[in-house]
Amino acid sequence: MPFEFENTGLEGAVLVKPRVFPDDRGFFVETYKRADFLQAGIPAEFVQDNHSKSSQGVLRGLHYQRGAAAQGKLVRCVAGAILDVAVDVRRGSPGFGKWVAAELTAANAHMLYVPPGFAHGFLVLSETAEIIYKCTVEYSPKDEGGIRWDDPQIGVRWGIKDPVLSARDKVLPLLKDAIL
Template sequence: MNQNPVQLIRPRRFGDERGWFVESWNRDRFAAIGIRCEFVQDNHSMSATPGTLRGLHFQRPPHAQDKLVRCLRGRIFDVAVDLRKGSPTYGKWVGATLTAEGGEQLFVPAGFAHGFVTLEPGTEVAYKTSAVYAPECDAGIRWDDPDIGVGWPLPAEGPILSGKDRTQPALAGFDSPFGYDGRPLQPLGEALVP
């Protein structure tokens, strides 16, 4: 069982001359690699232009969200930042490229901020969440916070941002509502769903 709280996952694809089939979510199979949650909402975004950056977002308790993210068309660089108070990896990040072609997924548990930048035109991203969207719990951290230092692969002209993402607060002074569960963030290793 993987003890890393953030996991890069590659579900098995079954292919033949027609194409392929994949189970993108199977509760029992994901539980076998340590992911145990009940998803209650699916989200789907399309970003027309490469360099569109969405993040770094999270929901506060009591509506904190686990997320299972995948790219349906194009490619993204997907990031998770540890926001768990008392964690030895607080403010550290991990990231991975997710592609429609490869089928990779990133599991981001509650207690982590999440964001991605698109790498191709017309990129589509879908993700499952373990809590419904609750505007009163919606929160974020600056995408370019120097205390976090995410290595975003950005175009020369910089990212395309929403108004909300231009004005997110810095990590310094953030009073995290998330507790540390004893599992420090580790570099991403790939897990194949059994």
């Protein structure tokens, strides 16, 4: 199998480590193979791919979609490095309010599967970073929501005090006030 699937401790969130085949020409890596993901318990059917580029210190998140529009995401960094974070926002879940983080880099080729019902965000660690992520549901503006990156109830250890945020992300509510 060209992938190692590592349990993160939060139900459904999985760190995916693909095998990279380097040679004198560069490298080859499989980034998704449906049968292998199904065998690992990730039943994702992807319908949309997104590509994002950001500068060092930019923090995007924490974002989610509600209800039937809840998205699963397979996130990978194709240039630079990010700290990728997933927060369980499924009310009634034993993991509610808990988070997991992984450093995703172009060099390590690791990916994070963020299941539906989780908020997602990332911090750019390198000068710039490019992220490609596959989504299980198309973007739905009417179903989008978010929570503050620095919510003390969640306590993500980002390692930065003053990130670069969008105007929207600056005014996101705390988890206790969010519409989930």
